[in-house]
Amino acid sequence: MSYMLHSSGVVTGSLSCFCLACDAFLQSARHATHHVGTAEHQQKAGAVQLSDRFPHDRIKKFKRGYYCEFCNVLMPIASKVNVHITEDEHKHNKGVLLLKPLGLDVVAFNKVLIEEKAWHGLIEGVCSLCNAEFEDEEDHKADAEHSLNLVLKPIQFGADNAIYRPLDDTAVQCLTCNKLLAPGRMSEHFVDAEHLALYAKQRIETNGACRGSETEENCQEKVNNTISVTANDVEMKNSKTDNEGKNKREDTNNNEELPTEDKSKILESIVKYQTKGININLETETAFCKKCSKVVKFSFNELENHIDNHSSATEVDSDLLYPSNLDQILNRVDINDKTTQSSDDQHNDEVMDTLKTLRENVLNDSSSEEDNDTNSTCSVDDFDKTPPENFEKDSQEEEARDFAKANKITYNMAHKQWFCQICEVRLPASLKSLKEHVDGAHHSKLVASSKSSITQLKPPGKLRKQKTIEFMDSSYDVRTFFYIASIINEKYCLLRNSLYLISESGLRVRCFVCDMNLPAFLDPENHMRTSSHLNRWKNVPVITSEGDEFIREVRPGLYHCGFCHLVVSGWTDMKRHLECSDHVQRKAVCEERLRKHKAGAQEYLKRHP
Numbered sequence: 001m002s003y004m005l006h007s008s009g010v011v012t013g014s015l016s017c018f019c020l021a022c023d024a025f026l027q028s029a030r031h032a033t034h035h036v037g038t039a040e041h042q043q044k045a046g047a048v049q050l051s052d053r054f055p056h057d058r059i060k061k062f063k064r065g066y067y068c069e070f071c072n073v074l075m076p077i078a079s080k081v082n083v084h085i086t087e088d089e090h091k092h093n094k095g096v097l098l099l100k101p102l103g104l105d106v107v108a109f110n111k112v113l114i115e116e117k118a119w120h121g122l123i124e125g126v127c128s129l130c131n132a133e134f135e136d137e138e139d140h141k142a143d144a145e146h147s148l149n150l151v152l153k154p155i156q157f158g159a160d161n162a163i164y165r166p167l168d169d170t171a172v173q174c175l176t177c178n179k180l181l182a183p184g185r186m187s188e189h190f191v192d193a194e195h196l197a198l199y200a201k202q203r204i205e206t207n208g209a210c211r212g213s214e215t216e217e218n219c220q221e222k223v224n225n226t227i228s229v230t231a232n233d234v235e236m237k238n239s240k241t242d243n244e245g246k247n248k249r250e251d252t253n254n255n256e257e258l259p260t261e262d263k264s265k266i267l268e269s270i271v272k273y274q275t276k277g278i279n280i281n282l283e284t285e286t287a288f289c290k291k292c293s294k295v296v297k298f299s300f301n302e303l304e305n306h307i308d309n310h311s312s313a314t315e316v317d318s319d320l321l322y323p324s325n326l327d328q329i330l331n332r333v334d335i336n337d338k339t340t341q342s343s344d345d346q347h348n349d350e351v352m353d354t355l356k357t358l359r360e361n362v363l364n365d366s367s368s369e370e371d372n373d374t375n376s377t378c379s380v381d382d383f384d385k386t387p388p389e390n391f392e393k394d395s396q397e398e399e400a401r402d403f404a405k406a407n408k409i410t411y412n413m414a415h416k417q418w419f420c421q422i423c424e425v426r427l428p429a430s431l432k433s434l435k436e437h438v439d440g441a442h443h444s445k446l447v448a449s450s451k452s453s454i455t456q457l458k459p460p461g462k463l464r465k466q467k468t469i470e471f472m473d474s475s476y477d478v479r480t481f482f483y484i485a486s487i488i489n490e491k492y493c494l495l496r497n498s499l500y501l502i503s504e505s506g507l508r509v510r511c512f513v514c515d516m517n518l519p520a521f522l523d524p525e526n527h528m529r530t531s532s533h534l535n536r537w538k539n540v541p542v543i544t545s546e547g548d549e550f551i552r553e554v555r556p557g558l559y560h561c562g563f564c565h566l567v568v569s570g571w572t573d574m575k576r577h578l579e580c581s582d583h584v585q586r587k588a589v590c591e592e593r594l595r596k597h598k599a600g601a602q603e604y605l606k607r608h609p
Contacts, residue, residue: 003097005029006069008036009045009060020062020074021045046288046295049279053078056109057085057094070094073582077573080582083566086505088482095157109161113202118178120150121165128173128180129153159504162190166481176202183481265300276307403431407438422446463571464545465553469538476601478593485593487601492550493594498565500528500537501554512554512567513537549578563587 009021058069121129134140550562
């Protein structure tokens with residue numbers, strides 16, 4: 001029941017709930033269940049699409065932040081999501097909620113088959129769950145003790161969707177290979193070629209065909225149909241004829257006879273639908289058009305016809321309507337992005353685009369042949385080289401430049417539309433419209449709110465800093481089955497990767513301090529020990545003016561929170577981060593680890609002063 005609410009954009013608390021799609025408070029789960037069934041909610045929820053940046057983690061962007069359906073967690077900025085999806089709790093919730101029975105087998109992540117024997121832990125006449133031998137497999141599976149162990153020893157999920165089951169302190173079962181491993185060999189096994197080959201072999205394409213409300217027989221039939229479609233996918237694509245055009249005009253009842261094929265076509269075209277402003281939800285089988293705010297029937301032909309109906313309309317800038325780079329909108333800097341420009345550079349480019357367009361408009365209205373010739377040869381480079389006195393001649397250009405700079409309004413030259421970054425709305429291409437918008441109550445309110453928050457979070461005149469090598473008096477490493485951490489100065493407990501500024505996301509490993517992606521074959525531990533990394537790492541400044549926080553300035557203006565292993569652009573945003581509940585929770589986890597291991601660290605440091 002809870003996940004049904006979460007997938008509908010409802011945050012659940014101990015008693016009350018809150019609908020992020022409708023921005024409404026709900027007194028209880030019963031009220032929430034009734035609310036998600038209303039047409040108004042379904043229309044608003046259908047307009048919210050899964051984030052393109054986190055397509056497999058059920059992250060949705062709402063007005064109040066990024067919401068993880070798997071974990072019932074709301075995060076204020078996108079960079080927090082990058083950290084969240086790497087956490088063990090998120091991986092576990094994602095894996096558990098995507099587990100579905102498939103006959104006697106089990107499907108994980110809607111695509112990985114776990115065979116019956118592996119699920120029950122049966123390996124060559126021995127049950128790894130019960131730690132006992134058996135003679136008859138069926139009798140043993142029906143045994144009450146085995147059934148209890150199956151419940152008490154749940155599976156867990158690791159990086160890259162690894163599926164395993166901890167049995168005791170000495171053994172772990174890989175459910176893909178149905179093998180027992182020593183806990184220390186898990187990481188090595190999950191990247192082994194034999195394991196990866198078997199993992200690929202176990203993949204099936206269900207396209208979300210199995211849902212909890214369906215019977216196992218129907219689920220089995222749907223998966224079999226989908227596998228058949230996948231196997232013949234190339235043949236289907238190559239056999240397209242003129243009949244395809246005829247089929248598009250046929251009644252949609254034909255699609256109901258072949259739901260799997262219809263869904264496959266929709267899945268193949270999902271990228272196109274997103275660019276056309278249509279949100280597709282494969283789980284609930286719903287489609288919502290942002291352009292006309294209508295729910296479209298979940299049918300390939302209906303979707304194609306709906307797009308054709310919009311084709312005669314003037315194309316609108318999709319980057320403005322459906323922005324995908326949310327970090328850019330929030331003025332965050334992606335430390336991994338080499339092409340990231342400073343906000344000043346971006347603003348200068350926008351001002352130059354505005355001036356160029358206004359200049360062309362003025363020149364077009366002029367009857368002077370000389371002006372017309374200038375307009376016909378004007379380019380961005382030529383405009384940059386125009387002497388400053390030419391700009392001063394036109395008061396409209398000066399006013400537009402000053403107005404854009406003062407009010408954070410940018411101009412899209414291709415579509416001749418203004419865009420207010422504060423209100424996130426498009427405006428008509430006239431200076432009069434801009435002034436009317438800026439003088440409006442809504443814009444003024446947002447500006448006042450923004451100035452107030454910036455004033456409250458104004459950074460100190462000068463941050464106190466100290467090099468890492470000078471700041472660290474002692475270090476003690478902690479290795480457990482679940483994490484590797486370091487205790488610094490008997491005061492801070494940080495994950496080892498966070499301490500050494502190494503970020504791991506799937507197969508991608510990046511060193512913040514060296515500003516480089518590490519080769520796939522290189523162990524991050526080996527990189528940490530290199531002299532080049534250590535020399536840079538030792539000189540990274542630690543911000544000592546923030547009390548019990550562990551913050552470093554990895555590069556000018558980029559700050560790293562050691563507790564959250566998160567890089568934030570600008571001191572203002574870092575102050576906001578330190579006050580958010582997400583940081584407080586992670587810091588509490590680190591403090592609990594410190595309390596747990598501090599005695600061992602003190603004992604070690606006494607023996608090794």
